[in-house]
Amino acid sequence: MKKHFNIIIAGAGGIAEAVSLILAEWSDVTPTLYIGDRSFLKAKKVAKWVEEGTTKPCTIKAFNLDEKELTEEMIAIFQQGDIILDCLPGSASPRIAQFAKDFKLHYANLTEYVAETEEIIALSKNADTGFLLQTGLAPGYINLLAHELFRKFCNDYKVNSVHTLEFKVGALTKHAVAPHYYGFTWSPVGVATEYLKATVVLRDYVKTTLPSLSERAEIIIDGITYEEDLTSGGGADLPHALSGKVCRLDYKTLRYPGHYAWIEKQIKKIDVAASKIKELQYKMQEVIPHIEDDQIVLYAAIQGRDIEGVLRRREIAKTILPQKIGNHLLRAIQTTTAAPLAQAAQLLLEGKHRGVLLQSHIDSAAFLNGFFVSRVYGKL
Numbered sequence: 001m002k003k004h005f006n007i008i009i010a011g012a013g014g015i016a017e018a019v020s021l022i023l024a025e026w027s028d029v030t031p032t033l034y035i036g037d038r039s040f041l042k043a044k045k046v047a048k049w050v051e052e053g054t055t056k057p058c059t060i061k062a063f064n065l066d067e068k069e070l071t072e073e074m075i076a077i078f079q080q081g082d083i084i085l086d087c088l089p090g091s092a093s094p095r096i097a098q099f100a101k102d103f104k105l106h107y108a109n110l111t112e113y114v115a116e117t118e119e120i121i122a123l124s125k126n127a128d129t130g131f132l133l134q135t136g137l138a139p140g141y142i143n144l145l146a147h148e149l150f151r152k153f154c155n156d157y158k159v160n161s162v163h164t165l166e167f168k169v170g171a172l173t174k175h176a177v178a179p180h181y182y183g184f185t186w187s188p189v190g191v192a193t194e195y196l197k198a199t200v201v202l203r204d205y206v207k208t209t210l211p212s213l214s215e216r217a218e219i220i221i222d223g224i225t226y227e228e229d230l231t232s233g234g235g236a237d238l239p240h241a242l243s244g245k246v247c248r249l250d251y252k253t254l255r256y257p258g259h260y261a262w263i264e265k266q267i268k269k270i271d272v273a274a275s276k277i278k279e280l281q282y283k284m285q286e287v288i289p290h291i292e293d294d295q296i297v298l299y300a301a302i303q304g305r306d307i308e309g310v311l312r313r314r315e316i317a318k319t320i321l322p323q324k325i326g327n328h329l330l331r332a333i334q335t336t337t338a339a340p341l342a343q344a345a346q347l348l349l350e351g352k353h354r355g356v357l358l359q360s361h362i363d364s365a366a367f368l369n370g371f372f373v374s375r376v377y378g379k380l
Contacts (some may be wrong), residue, residue: 001027001346006080008105010065010096011087012037012046014186015110015136018330018338019085020046023345024054025326026372033058034077036065053328067092070099078103083345086110089189094119101127106348108341110136112194112233121356130353132362135344136337138169138251139236139359141368141377142298147238148364148380149302149314150246157312161205162304163247165238168219168228170254170297171333180284181258183291185333192281194253195263197232200239202249207239215250216260221299221317228252229260241360254297296320296332318377339376343367 007023009016012035020033033050037043043062050060063073078084078099083106086096090111097120100107106129111117117133124131134140146167153162173183184191198209216229234251242249266283270276301315320332330338347353347367367373368380 001031001349002029003350004029005031005082005349006034007031007345008034008036008077008081008084009087010036010084012039012042013087014331014334015337015341016087017046017049018334019087019341020050020060021053021325021328021330022335022338022342022372024050024056024058024060026342026375030056030058033060034063034081035060036063036074036077038065038067040064049328053326055326074099078105081105083107083349085341085345087341089187090116094123097131098123100129100131104128106130106132106345106353108132108135108344108348110134110140110337110341112139112190114197114200114233124356127355130348130351130357131355132344132348132353132357134233134236134359135340137171137296137333137340138234138298140340141336141373142167142169142234142251142300143236143238143359144362144364144367145298145316145380146300146302147241147360148368149300149316150242151364153302153304153312153314157304157306159304159307161245161247162302164301164303165242165246165249166252167234167300168252168254168298169234170226172254172256172295172297173291174293174295176256176259178258180262180288181256182288184284184288185291185294185331188281188285189277192277192284194231194233196267196276196280199230199232199251200235201230202239202243202246205244205247207243213260213264215252218257219254219299221254221297222319225257226254226297227257227260228254237358237360241358254299292331294322294332296336320376323376335376339372340367342372343370346370346372
């Protein structure tokens with residue numbers, strides 16, 4: 001970013017850390033950062049961590065983001081801000097988005113939660129500022145990559161529709177052990193949620209809803225065998241935007257073989273009356289460790305016939321590893337999620353956007369080759 005901005009970051013977790021450091025270290029003009037969390041101590045800890053991690057002078061202020069009240073401190077900071085980057089759990093996103101609307105701030109978030117996204121779409125319709133939603137890794141980068149594949153395929157082969165558009169992401173450890181064949185690299189509640197909530201897909205060109213974990217298959221990427229299955233939220237708005245143009249479209253999550261079978265066993269043990277998401281989260285956390293040394297594996301492919309009837313397929317696969325930014329080594333899940341969020345901030349702050357911006361509304365080629373995104377993912 002080439003001008004000075006006041007950027008408010010809601011949350012003090014791993015992605016808040018990463019986007020704060022990326023903005024401090026990589027912006028042409030270093031912004032002033034306000035880091036807010038319900039725990040002031042956590043916010044203060046992140047602010048100190050970023051100050052120690054950046055090689056540039058940067059003003060970083062921690063504040064208490066109260067869960068229930070709109071405090072005088074919050075009002076003062078919102079009045080000074082230019083944008084809110086929402087790194088809180090998806091359940092909190094409508095409240096933060098409402099603050100953005102009320103104080104005429106731009107807003108960007110990461111959540112894959114469908115109901116909360118629809119709520120923000122409704123509240124942002126008559127907003128004076130831009131609301132860019134679901135702009136992390138998945139949903140986020142992977143949707144733009146898939147949309148760009150579709151655009152180029154149709155342009156190059158002079159067609160208006162294709163048979164298959166598939167896109168997949170795995171936030172994985174480098175090794176996996178029985179019985180779960182997994183390690184947490186991000187939020188356990190996020191994992192449980194995407195496994196249990198329904199997913200939106202295209203089947204026979206029509207948008208429809210399917211249960212998550214209902215279409216398991218094997219896939220080989222760069223010579224390594226993974227399992228893929230439907231999970232919630234990763235499709236963003238592409239099923240709506242490409243309805244009638246793609247016969248089969250879906251987002252799937254990549255895992256090592258054996259993981260999904262173990263998950264199915266845990267789900268079957270949950271009492272019918274129980275909160276399934278909380279119970280699955282608890283069962284996973286009992287035995288699955290958190291692992292720092294991670295990798296992101298992503299894959300997108302499109303298949304269809306060209307204007308002469310020849311069957312064509314295009315594929316893109318990437319593996320992203322941890323990356324040093326400033327004085328800190330960030331995990332792959334941090335950089336791949338935070339870089340698109342930083343790119344979203346630049347798009348909103350340097351543009352004239354009003355109301356909601358979904359993945360299909362964005363110039364995918366420009367975003368994918370943007371300054372922040374390309375330094376993590378490479379050029380398209």
